[in-house]
Amino acid sequence: MGEAEASGRSRAERFDRLARWLLPLLVVVAIVFGWHLVVVVNEIPPYILPGPGTVFATLVKDWPILSGALVNTLAITTLALIVATLGGVGLAILFSQSRLVEYSFFPIAVVLQVTPIVAVFPLINIYVDNTTAKLLICAWIVAFFPILSNTTLGLNSADRNLHALFHLYGASRWQTLRHLRLPAAMPYFLGGLRIAGGLSLIGAVVAEFVAGTAGFGSGLAFRIIEAGYRLNTARMFAALILISAAGVAIYLVLSLASHLILRKWHESAIGRER
Amino acid sequence: MAQAAQSIDPAASAEQPSAVVLGGVTKRFSNGTTAIADLDLAVRQGEFLSLLGPSGCGKSTVLRLVAGLIEPSAGTIRRPDEQNADRDIGFVFQEPTLMPWASAFTNVWLPLRLRGVSKRAARDRVMEALDGVGLAAFAGSYPRELSGGMKMRVSIARALVTEPRLLLLDEPFAALDEITRFRLNNDLLELWGRFGFTVVFVTHSVFESVYLSSRIAVMAARPGRIIRTLTVDEPYPRTDAFRTTPHYGELCNETSAALLLAMEEGRPA
Numbered sequence: 158m159g160e161a162e163a164s165g166r167s168r169a170e171r172f173d174r175l176a177r178w179l180l181p182l183l184v185v186v187a188i189v190f191g192w193h194l195v196v197v198v199n200e201i202p203p204y205i206l207p208g209p210g211t212v213f214a215t216l217v218k219d220w221p222i223l224s225g226a227l228v229n230t231l232a233i234t235t236l237a238l239i240v241a242t243l244g245g246v247g248l249a250i251l252f253s254q255s256r257l258v259e260y261s262f263f264p265i266a267v268v269l270q271v272t273p274i275v276a277v278f279p280l281i282n283i284y285v286d287n288t289t290a291k292l293l294i295c296a297w298i299v300a301f302f303p304i305l306s307n308t309t310l311g312l313n314s315a316d317r318n319l320h321a322l323f324h325l326y327g328a329s330r331w332q333t334l335r336h337l338r339l340p341a342a343m344p345y346f347l348g349g350l351r352i353a354g355g356l357s358l359i360g361a362v363v364a365e366f367v368a369g370t371a372g373f374g375s376g377l378a379f380r381i382i383e384a385g386y387r388l389n390t391a392r393m394f395a396a397l398i399l400i401s402a403a404g405v406a407i408y409l410v411l412s413l414a415s416h417l418i419l420r421k422w423h424e425s426a427i428g429r430e431r
Numbered sequence: 432m433a434q435a436a437q438s439i440d441p442a443a444s445a446e447q448p449s450a451v452v453l454g455g456v457t458k459r460f461s462n463g464t465t466a467i468a469d470l471d472l473a474v475r476q477g478e479f480l481s482l483l484g485p486s487g488c489g490k491s492t493v494l495r496l497v498a499g500l501i502e503p504s505a506g507t508i509r510r511p512d513e514q515n516a517d518r519d520i521g522f523v524f525q526e527p528t529l530m531p532w533a534s535a536f537t538n539v540w541l542p543l544r545l546r547g548v549s550k551r552a553a554r555d556r557v558m559e560a561l562d563g564v565g566l567a568a569f570a571g572s573y574p575r576e577l578s579g580g581m582k583m584r585v586s587i588a589r590a591l592v593t594e595p596r597l598l599l600l601d602e603p604f605a606a607l608d609e610i611t612r613f614r615l616n617n618d619l620l621e622l623w624g625r626f627g628f629t630v631v632f633v634t635h636s637v638f639e640s641v642y643l644s645s646r647i648a649v650m651a652a653r654p655g656r657i658i659r660t661l662t663v664d665e666p667y668p669r670t671d672a673f674r675t676t677p678h679y680g681e682l683c684n685e686t687s688a689a690l691l692l693a694m695e696e697g698r699p700a
Binding site (some may be wrong): 316318319321322323324325326327328332336337340341343421422423 | 500520522524526533544575
């Protein structure tokens with residue numbers, strides 16, 4: 158009886174695991190097939206709406222151009238994420254050391270965050286010459302805030318009694334930061350990092366768009382604009398698919414990193430038993 | 432667990448010099464509440480003193496004042512014999528208060544680490560402290576992998592790793608089940624008998640205070656003060672058999688009566 162129950166439960170579990178990746182896959186297949194049908198039945202010309210087969214063929218055919226663009230976009234995104242992490246964590250640590258510094262500068266960080274980057278970019282365009290620097294500044298402004306605000310929250314959320322204990326043993330400011338506040342902030346920081354990963358991609362793409370085709374840039378967004386001017390709709394779709402895939406990949410990599418770092422101790426990373 | 436080889440006679444400790452002396456100590460918090468008022472208390476060296484009282488009577492405040500975690504509003508707190516008093520205290524909180532991101536070993540290493548002792552240099556002392564609470568085999572375990580009682584043992588090992596002369600415990604076993612609690616009571620007495628440090632133990636349990644203490648200070652609330660001090664004249668080592676003796680019952684009755692009086696006096700007007 159008990160055994161039958163157990164095997165029933167494990168069968169349900171296996172089904173659950175299967176359904177988790179099978180169902181979204183089926184939905185994607187259905188959408189692609191529907192798209193194909195719409196194109197074929199209505200005889201839509203490819204410069205208006207290319208079918209999925211055409212898009213895939215373009216992806217393969219234009220791979221030399223698109224892969225270069227992908228590398229460029231990913232390079233800006235990665236660089237922006239690194240700078241956003243350094244800036245966000247650095248500012249958060251600075252804020253945590255002095256309330257006055259936090260009071261002084263946090264509102265400015267909020268202003269940077271809430272101002273749409275598209276509106277700021279023309280100004281950056283005037284003052285900064287180097288293209289890479291332009292895109293980087295743009296992506297950084299978008300990405301650093303979740304890291305800053307999450308890490309600030311995390312640094313202030315260490316257990317009060319642990320703080321008392323550090324005080325009792327005469328811990329220095331640096332020791333308290335290193336051994337108590339930074340580890341306590343880690344889950345918060347990683348949560349912010351996951352958001353910032355997606356945002357730095359968005360920042361990089363938006364910056365490329367706003368920068369337009371003014372004689373520079375060869376990222377995916379630039380390729381989309383360029384293909385748009387040439388009515389190469391299939392290549393626009395192909396580039397778009399690559400941007401989405403890049404976003405998903407960034408999210409997965411950061412989630413995996415987060416899991417590996419927290420798996421020993423944090424509730425969020427501990428698998429539920431039974 | 433083996434009981435302390437050394438036998439301690441509570442009555443004899445009256446002549447011991449003081450480990451901590453509180454003179455006319457008042458603590459007012461910034462919100463206006465007077466947690467304790469004009470409190471005098473001398474903790475004798477090597478004794479096991481319990482602070483017993485209803486919640487809100489300021490027992491924990493006394494402990495935090497002695498630890499130097501908070502400053503008194505008035506009065507003095509002295510540690511007559513200690514050169515470097517603030518570095519010679521072990522503190523155990525009501526919660527285990529372990530760092531969840533660190534193994535039991537790293538948690539116990541913390542007090543030494545903060546004094547600049549390297550992992551290699553600290554290893555023997557940390558393992559000894561863990562062994563003292565029966566957890567040597569769990570040095571690599573993370574707090575979430577340990578039971579409530581085991582976490583509290585790690586917390587005690589951490590407090591003892593610096594070999595403090597004074598151990599302060601703030602209702603450390605309140606959240607544990609009774610069986611675990613009894614076992615930890617015995618372990619604490621065994622460690623106390625072995626190392627001979629001074630203990631100030633905060634509790635709201637009459638039975639626990641009588642079982643453990645050589646002396647009990649009963650506190651009343653509003654404002655927090657000591658209304659009576661009782662000596663528990665049962666020699667150490669004490670075992671679970673003590674819990675079933677008539678003498679234990681008498682002592683509990685007497686202590687309960689004092690606590691009842693404390694609660695009457697501390698009732699809001």
